Amino acid sequence: MKQWLAFFRTNEPIIMIAIRAAVAMALSFLVTYYVLALPTALAVITAMFASIVTTGTPFRQGLLVTITCTSAIALVYILSFAANIMAYYLAVCLITMCVYVLITYFEVLYNHAVYLLFVFYFLFVMTAFKVDLINVQTFTNALYAVFAGGVIGMTTTKFLLPIRQTKSFTAGLIPVIDMQVDIATKINAYLSQYTNDDEALKNIKAQQQTMLMMLTAENSTYPDWVFEVGFNPGLRSGYRYILLRIERLSEIYASLMSLPIMHITVEHWEKLTPAIKTVMSKNIELLQALSNRLAGNKIVSSGDYDADITQLNAEFKEFAPSDLQLLDLHPGYIALASIVQDVKDMRNVLLQLMIAALNN
Amino acid sequence: MRLLTTHVIQRWLYFLVVTFITIGIVHLLSPQQAAWYLCATFILLLLYIDDLYHHRLRLIGATTLFSCLSLLLLAYLPISLAIFYLILLPIILIPISFIKPAWRISIYAILLFSILSYLSPLMLPVEMKLSLLCLPAIILIVCQLIILFSNRRENRQLRHVLYRLKLLNSDIFATYIHQHYADNLYLYERRIHIQKRRFLEALELYRSNTGITHIIESIEKLYDTMLDYAQLRFRNTDASLFEVANREMQALNTAINHSLSAMMKQARFQPHQISLHSLKVAISDMETVFQGVIQVTAREPLLFILFIDSLKRFDENLADLIVILFADEGARV
Numbered sequence: 001m002k003q004w005l006a007f008f009r010t011n012e013p014i015i016m017i018a019i020r021a022a023v024a025m026a027l028s029f030l031v032t033y034y035v036l037a038l039p040t041a042l043a044v045i046t047a048m049f050a051s052i053v054t055t056g057t058p059f060r061q062g063l064l065v066t067i068t069c070t071s072a073i074a075l076v077y078i079l080s081f082a083a084n085i086m087a088y089y090l091a092v093c094l095i096t097m098c099v100y101v102l103i104t105y106f107e108v109l110y111n112h113a114v115y116l117l118f119v120f121y122f123l124f125v126m127t128a129f130k131v132d133l134i135n136v137q138t139f140t141n142a143l144y145a146v147f148a149g150g151v152i153g154m155t156t157t158k159f160l161l162p163i164r165q166t167k168s169f170t171a172g173l174i175p176v177i178d179m180q181v182d183i184a185t186k187i188n189a190y191l192s193q194y195t196n197d198d199e200a201l202k203n204i205k206a207q208q209q210t211m212l213m214m215l216t217a218e219n220s221t222y223p224d225w226v227f228e229v230g231f232n233p234g235l236r237s238g239y240r241y242i243l244l245r246i247e248r249l250s251e252i253y254a255s256l257m258s259l260p261i262m263h264i265t266v267e268h269w270e271k272l273t274p275a276i277k278t279v280m281s282k283n284i285e286l287l288q289a290l291s292n293r294l295a296g297n298k299i300v301s302s303g304d305y306d307a308d309i310t311q312l313n314a315e316f317k318e319f320a321p322s323d324l325q326l327l328d329l330h331p332g333y334i335a336l337a338s339i340v341q342d343v344k345d346m347r348n349v350l351l352q353l354m355i356a357a358l359n360n
Numbered sequence: 361m362r363l364l365t366t367h368v369i370q371r372w373l374y375f376l377v378v379t380f381i382t383i384g385i386v387h388l389l390s391p392q393q394a395a396w397y398l399c400a401t402f403i404l405l406l407l408y409i410d411d412l413y414h415h416r417l418r419l420i421g422a423t424t425l426f427s428c429l430s431l432l433l434l435a436y437l438p439i440s441l442a443i444f445y446l447i448l449l450p451i452i453l454i455p456i457s458f459i460k461p462a463w464r465i466s467i468y469a470i471l472l473f474s475i476l477s478y479l480s481p482l483m484l485p486v487e488m489k490l491s492l493l494c495l496p497a498i499i500l501i502v503c504q505l506i507i508l509f510s511n512r513r514e515n516r517q518l519r520h521v522l523y524r525l526k527l528l529n530s531d532i533f534a535t536y537i538h539q540h541y542a543d544n545l546y547l548y549e550r551r552i553h554i555q556k557r558r559f560l561e562a563l564e565l566y567r568s569n570t571g572i573t574h575i576i577e578s579i580e581k582l583y584d585t586m587l588d589y590a591q592l593r594f595r596n597t598d599a600s601l602f603e604v605a606n607r608e609m610q611a612l613n614t615a616i617n618h619s620l621s622a623m624m625k626q627a628r629f630q631p632h633q634i635s636l637h638s639l640k641v642a643i644s645d646m647e648t649v650f651q652g653v654i655q656v657t658a659r660e661p662l663l664f665i666l667f668i669d670s671l672k673r674f675d676e677n678l679a680d681l682i683v684i685l686f687a688d689e690g691a692r693v
Contacts (some may be wrong), residue, residue: 018454022447029443029479041479048471052454089398093379096402100375103406205580213564216557227550240546247553248594251587258584260673334669338588341666345595352642 013168013221016161017052024156028149036148038141042069045151050153053106055168056225058157073146077139081167131229165232169239170294172223176246179211181284183253188280191261191339192273201257208253215250242356245349252346259339264332269320272336275312279343282308286350293357309347316340323356365488367516374507378405381499392484393492401496401497403469410568413508417501423466424497428490434478435486442478449474517566518685519624521579524559526620529586531555533613534595536602539689552590559583578617578681585677589670595663602654608646612671615639626686636675636682643671 028047032038050062063097079087100215155162186204225231226239282305292298320333382401385509386394407419430449434442450471457467478488484492535541541548563583567576598604602609617637622635649667655661 014455017458018451021454025450026447041475043528044475045472046480048475088392089383092398092402093383096379097375099406103408191403191557205540212556212560216553216560227546227553244546244549247549251590254584254587255591255670257674258581258588258670295440334666337662338666338669341662342591343593345591 013055016163020156020161021048021051023161024048024153027156028152032145032148033154036144038145038148040145042145042154043144045069046111047153047156048148050150051156053157053163054164054228055165055223055226056231057149058163059154060228060230062150062154062157065153067144069150070143073139073353076142080139092253165235168221169223169226172298173246174291174294176211176214176222177287177294179207179214180246180253181287181291183207183211184280184287185210187253188277188284191256191280192277205257206353208250208257209251211253228340230280238356242353245353245356248349248350249346250344252349256339256342259335261335261339265330265336268319268332268336272312272315272340273290273307276313276339276343278308279312279347283343283346283350286347288353290350290353290357293354305347305351307345311339314346328355370508374503375405377507378500378503381503382496384493392575393488395516396476396484396489397492397496398461400493401414401500403465403472404496404500406465407469408662413504416491416508418462419466420497420500423469424493427470427493427635430470430474431477434474438640444480446474454471515531517562517569519574521562521566522620522624524555524562525579525582525586526624526650528552528559528583529554529616530613532586532590532593533616534608535590536609537606537613539599539603542599570634574684575681578677581677582681585670585674589667591670591676592663592667595660596658598659601654601664602657604657605646605649608649611645612639612641615642616674617635623678623685626682636679639675639678643668643675646671 024047025044028043029040032040032043047067050065051070052062075091076088079091183204186200186207190200190204198327215222223243226236226243286305317339320337364484378401382398386398389397404420404423409422433445437445453471457464473493477486481650530559531548534551537547538548555623563579619636619639650661650664650668654664
């Protein structure tokens with residue numbers, strides 16, 4: 001039971017999309033069959049596509065689906081003047097070819113192109129046995145059905161079972177930040193040891209891969225929909241600001257993992273490791289505070305996020321050559337300088353994120 | 361966008377052959393049968409998951425099978441249960457389409473066939489609908505076996521990974537080369553995010569299909585080093601320094617892309633001399649500009665030292681990957 005609850009909690013946005021689609025389809029069937037006496041299948045299909053929308057721009061996507069379906073009807077109506085089945089076949093082949101081009105070369109237009117294709121096929125099926133009739137009434141009914149289906153689909157996403165963008169945003173970010181806490185903790189432990197521990201490194205790399213997939217995969221709950229064209233302008237800049245910084249953190253981890261740590265001498269490592277470890281520990285504390293803040297919990301923090309950076313800078317200056325050009329005398333110097341720069345960058349980014357999270 | 365690679369030509373040939381066969385068959389059918397057959401053929405034609413034939417076979421087969429099962433259920437269920445089934449079906453299938461995006465078109469196809477079968481005025485016996493659904497599936501599977509059965513998929517996938525890395529590099533250097541990066545921050549960062557996603561997808565496909573760990577680890581090192589030299593776009597806040605080194609940045613971009621392109625060509629088993637000399641020259645030019653100008657004018661010259669160091673490591677990692685990939689080919693670096 002607990003596992004099912006956890007599953008539903010994690011996948012709540014996806015399950016809500018499915019429920020919205022089912023409700024929209026049921027409503028459109030009831031309205032078009034019992035009330036409006038219009039072609040039900042058209043309305044049901046349009047309502048389904050208009051309600052399967054991402055969180056970012058549900059209304060805009062629903063409108064796009066409705067316009068696409070209406071264009072498909074208009075195309076079928078124009079073709080009906082040819083009064084020849086070959087016109088339909090040719091049109092179907094040409095449209096399929098266009099969609100095939102879009103799928104083969106472009107990935108962005110995939111969904112919209114497929115909607116057009118699906119509805120066109122559906123209309124073709126519907127009208128194929130009446131192809132020699134130019135029936136204005138048939139196509140007017142089809143237009144009304146599509147319009148009704150689209151409106152019902154959009155109403156479902158906007159009013160009946162509304163999409164809550166703020167909740168989806170924080171729910172999508174928390175797993176990523178928790179994963180980053182884990183990775184940062186393991187990196188901190190790895191940097192503290194100064195052993196070429198391949199197993200620990202592989203473990204960190206595997207987790208880093210998982211986090212990168214969370215950030216970029218199409219099926220993740222990461223709120224990528226913030227970047228959709230037409231997203232709420234009031235929320236857009238703030239959400240994008242946060243997402244860019246989260247992604248910046250993932251790049252910092254990649255940068256840390258790329259460094260040739262084996263070039264650092266034991267003496268230099270032992271000198272700087274305590275300071276680096278202190279800074280990383282505070283960074284992890286900030287990450288946990290960020291996760292708590294997004295979850296709506298109280299933030300617990302030590303408050304001082306400057307002294308350790310100052311200490312790190314001072315210790316780095318002590319061992320590094322005063323002239324920067326001499327840094328490449330030994331590869332270990334540059335590797336350490338990179339680590340120091342990376343942990344400082346991480347601190348800057350985290351402080352920016354905390355300020356943004358506290359202001360929201 | 362690569363217009364006419366061998367694989368793209370094969371896909372177009374597959375499309376044209378299927379279209380001609382379909383047009384030939386529809387002339388033998390009544391308009392209602394032709395409409396259903398055409399619909400099924402072209403929707404199944406759009407199903408393409410990846411380069412592996414058995415994956416595509418499974419996808420087309422599963423879509424056809426589940427669509428047929430759905431049609432049978434709807435034909436024999438009482439009306440109330442059929443309506444309940446049509447409401448339950450999207451609740452079950454749509455979450456799956458989000459969890460597995462590669463199956464999305466299949467799932468939409470199953471939903472569409474179910475709705476068309478039950479709610480459209482097209483009156484065909486259920487046996488006829490099933491036959492007109494299975495026949496195009498068989499034709500597509502046979503055509504794929506003849507035309508799209510590739511035996512060089514590992515090399516093609518490796519080339520695709522390197523191609524994606526090249527595009528990611530171009531978008532990273534675009535932030536150094538283009539002067540309006542600061543004014544269009546989200547646009548450029550969005551492009552980088554998309555390229556990262558496409559690279560990771562290509563790498564994941566290569567990993568799952570080949571599992572050649574030492575090549576994958578080497579490519580991951582390249583990717584990490586690339587993200588390391590990409591850090592400069594955030595660290596440096598003085599855009600004028602990028603303008604000063606604009607020509608050198610363009611040269612670096614060209615040199616890295618040229619090296620990756622050369623490796624892509626080598627992955628097609630065409631003996632080719634891969635030289636990293638142009639990259640070394642570009643890095644050396646960058647060092648010259650740093651020592652001559654940036655070191656004096658920059659507020660934090662350390663950032664550029666780290667940038668140049670990560671470029672040198674990228675060069676070394678590229679050389680290591682070349683050795684791993686082409687140890688038998690005798691490629692000269």
